[in-house]
Amino acid sequence: MADEFDLEALVHLEQTFYDAGYTDGFAHGRVHGLIEGRALGREKGFEIWEEIGFYEGFATTWQAIYAKHGHNDQRAMHHIKHLLDLVSQFPQINPSTAAIASGTTEEIDISKLQRQIRSRYKALCASLGIKPTLRAVDAESTEDGGIQSADQQKQVWKLEEDAKRPTMQGLSF
DSSP states (O other): OOTOOOOHHHHHHHHHHHHHHHHHHHHHHHHHHHHHHHHHHHHHHHHHHHHHHHHHHHHHHHHHHHHHHHHOOOHHHHHHHHHHHHHSSSSSSOOOOOHHHHHHHOOOOOHHHHHHHHHHHHHHHHHOOOOOOHHHHHHHTTSSSSSSOOTSOOSSSSOOOOOTOOOOTOOOO
C-alpha cells in the first residue's frame, strides 16, 4: 500500500486543481465570450448603421429637394455627392474569416471613415445653413461633454402632469 501512495502528487495538489479549474473556465469563457461578443457586435453595428443611415437619408433628401426646385448651389451639391460616396464605401457585411486570413479583402478603418462621414455631414449642414444634429452624440452627452440624465433629456412633446389632467368624475389621484 505504501508503494501506491504518491507523495509528489500530494505536494502539487493545489496546482493540479488550479490547472483543471483554469482549463474548464477557459473553455466556458470562450463559449460565453463568443455569444456575448456576437450580441454586442450586433448592437453596436445597429447603432453605427442607424447613424450612417440618417446621414444617407439626409443627403438623399436634400439632393432630391435641389433637383426638384432647380437650385444651383454647387458647394452643397459637392458635399452631398461626397457624403453619399463616403456612405457607399462603408462596409455592409462582415468579411469572412477565410477571406481575412487569405488577404483577399482590404482592411477598412471604420472609425476613420465614420469620422469623415460626420465631417462631411457638418460641412453639408454649414453650406445649407442648417444646424447639424448628431444623433449618436446627442443621445449620450451634452454640449459641454457631460452625460445627460433622464431628467435633462429633451422631450419631443410636452406632457400634461397627472394632477392637471381632469378625470371623468373630477377625482385626482
